[in-house]
Amino acid sequence: MDAIDRKILAELQRNGRITLTDLAAKVRLSLSPCHRRLRELEANGAIRGYRAVVDAAAVGLTFEAIVFVSMNQEDRGTVSAFEQALTEIPQVVQAQRLFGEPDYLLRVVAADLTAFQRLYDDRLATLPGVGRLTSTLVMKQIVTDRALPL
Structure with a gap:
């Protein structure tokens, strides 16, 4: 990957x-070389996809834990x-396996506290191998969806 790829x-x-x-x-490329580089970045996985960034509150997901x-x-x-089951829960918008304790960090969205409680009790607590769940509520988003520093 060179400087032009990073600019793209x-x-x-x-x-x-x-x-x-x-x-x-x-x-500062002509159309054909730019298109070729773009397709190569997509093919080699540097670009994983394209999507819209949706405001959670605008779609009624005002609760985050x-x-x-x-x-x-x-x-x-x-x-x-466990990991496969996580991929099947749409309210889990981010999941990371960690070294040490705890084993995983999940970012979860819900409509409200009641919806989160149902998700917690009915889905998260029943996942394979779960020993303990600890949650904390998100008060305010400070940095989200930041671009990678290229």
């Missing part, structure tokens, strides 16, 4: 809807089943 990525992080013509102009998960079973099968 930086521009796309700023504006994922930029036209190919405008992108080429911003990174960080949930720490400590596993009581950590064999390969249980961990795999």
